[in-house]
Amino acid sequence: MTPELAALQAIGWPITAAEPLPADPVWRQALLDHPQARPARVTEQHRSGYVVSEGPDSGYRVESLPEWQRPANYKKGSVAPEQRPGVGDWLLIEGDGSRGKVVALLPRYSAIKRGAAGEHYKQQLIAANIDTVFIVCGLDADFNPRRIERYLLLVRGGAEPVVVLTKADEAIAADENAVAEATGALIELAQGVAIRAVNARDRDGSVAAMAPWLQPGRTVVLVGSSGAGKSTLTNSLLGIERMKTGAVRESDARGRHTTTHRALIPLPSGACLIDTPGMRELKPTGEEDVAENFSDVEALAEQCKFRDCSHDREPGCAVRAAIEGGRLDPQRFANYLKLRDEVAGAANKLANRRAQKADEKVAGKAPGKRPDDKHGRR
Ligand SMILES: Nc1nc2c(ncn2[C@@H]2O[C@H](COP(=O)(O)OP(=O)(O)OP(=O)(O)O)[C@@H](O)[C@H]2O)c(=O)[nH]1
Numbered sequence: 293m294t295p296e297l298a299a300l301q302a303i304g305w306p307i308t309a310a311e312p313l314p315a316d317p318v319w320r321q322a323l324l325d326h327p328q329a330r331p332a333r334v335t336e337q338h339r340s341g342y343v344v345s346e347g348p349d350s351g352y353r354v355e356s357l358p359e360w361q362r363p364a365n366y367k368k369g370s371v372a373p374e375q376r377p378g379v380g381d382w383l384l385i386e387g388d389g390s391r392g393k394v395v396a397l398l399p400r401y402s403a404i405k406r407g408a409a410g411e412h413y414k415q416q417l418i419a420a421n422i423d424t425v426f427i428v429c430g431l432d433a434d435f436n437p438r439r440i441e442r443y444l445l446l447v448r449g450g451a452e453p454v455v456v457l458t459k460a461d462e463a464i465a466a467d468e469n470a471v472a473e474a475t476g477a478l479i480e481l482a483q484g485v486a487i488r489a490v491n492a493r494d495r496d497g498s499v500a501a502m503a504p505w506l507q508p509g510r511t512v513v514l515v516g517s518s519g520a521g522k523s524t525l526t527n528s529l530l531g532i533e534r535m536k537t538g539a540v541r542e543s544d545a546r547g548r549h550t551t552t553h554r555a556l557i558p559l560p561s562g563a564c565l566i567d568t569p570g571m572r573e574l575k576p577t578g579e580e581d582v583a584e585n586f587s588d589v590e591a592l593a594e595q596c597k598f599r600d601c602s603h604d605r606e607p608g609c610a611v612r613a614a615i616e617g618g619r620l621d622p623q624r625f626a627n628y629l630k631l632r633d634e635v636a637g638a639a640n641k642l643a644n645r646r647a648q649k650a651d652e653k654v655a656g657k658a659p660g661k662r663p664d665d666k667h668g669r670r
């Protein structure tokens with residue numbers, strides 16, 4: 293492997309073979325179309341451009357393409373905000389360093405987005421091209437199956453979720469069955485998702501437990517509530533390597549973008565970790581698949597006597613029968629109803645927004661269109 297390829301792989305370039313071209317036909321074609329271009333990963337997004345990296349120790353600014361700068365309601369050639377490059381995206385760059393020019397955005401293979409419902413519905417890209425999401429939850433007062441259920445629903449979008457239960461050391465000291473009990477409480481909702489219990493302060497133990505998801509070229513993000521152990525786990529996965537590179541970086545500080553390292557953290561295992569503030573407040577976009585995450589509940593609902601059963605008082609309700617028979621956790625069912633409503637509410641706003649946009653397009657083509665539209669609302 294060339295040093296260039298090794299540097300790219302350390303920040304998540306998803307190619308592990310000696311083969312210089314990606315297997316993905318679209319990516320492969322994009323590289324063939326731009327033989328002079330090099331891949332670089334977005335680590336920061338600004339109004340007029342991006343900071344991109346070609347390896348763990350380099351970051352430089354490139355300008356945005358004009359169509360990525362136009363306001364979202366711009367009539368021709370505008371690109372929706374969530375389709376513009378964001379942290380984790382791969383760009384193809386031609387030319388050197390500060391004179392580099394973006395020539396392509398490679399299609400993302402996964403995305404974590406957030407619905408930002410204000411006056412106008414918006415979608416925000418939080419992180420792109422993520423392989424694995426560690427859903428971090430402490431085995432203490434933080435332990436909350438319903439919150440894990442919510443994260444599982446929100447983070448799916450191509451990335452594989454893994455539930456990481458931290459503070460296993462303290463939990464076991466208090467009750468030797470604690471981990472088995474907590475894992476048991478999650479089996480129903482996890483639906484095949486991997487669950488790992490760790491002492492996040494134990495470096496070797498954490499690295500070993502998470503190793504299957506930390507191979508070279510993989511990208512990981514962590515979600516979880518405050519105090520769950522995300523920073524602790526991050527430091528353990530980094531080991532002493534971070535301090536070493538930190539020292540090196542300080543000694544050759546030549547105006548490099550050190551902030552690069554905050555968003556994109558290369559791990560000694562060869563994987564990389566994306567740390568972006570948006571991960572902390574996930575909200576449904578309206579595109580989440582509730583049925584996929586609650587296939588057990590949906591399967592029961594299909595057995596109800598009435599198709600439109602509200603699982604309340606109707607006769608022949610299979611959902612209530614399962615709850616009464618102890619085969620479905622009533623709290624899981626309550627959470628299903630709550631999350632289904634939340635996703636439906638976001639989906640409504642999304643549909644309205646799309647209809648409104650379609651109207652605007654039609655209006656934009658008509659003569660005598662509102663001239664102030666271009667400049668946004670007043
Ligand atoms: N004993 C033990 N303590 C842990 C473990 N994981 C985290 N802690 C402790 O829990 C506290 C909170 O951990 P953090 O890593 O700061 O939590 P966080 O998720 O990064 O929190 P925010 O930065 O607020 O989002 C710290 O005092 C950690 O030392 C663990 O597995 N075992």
Ligand SMILES: [Zn+2]
Nearest residue numbers: 596601603609
């Ligand atoms: Zn029913």
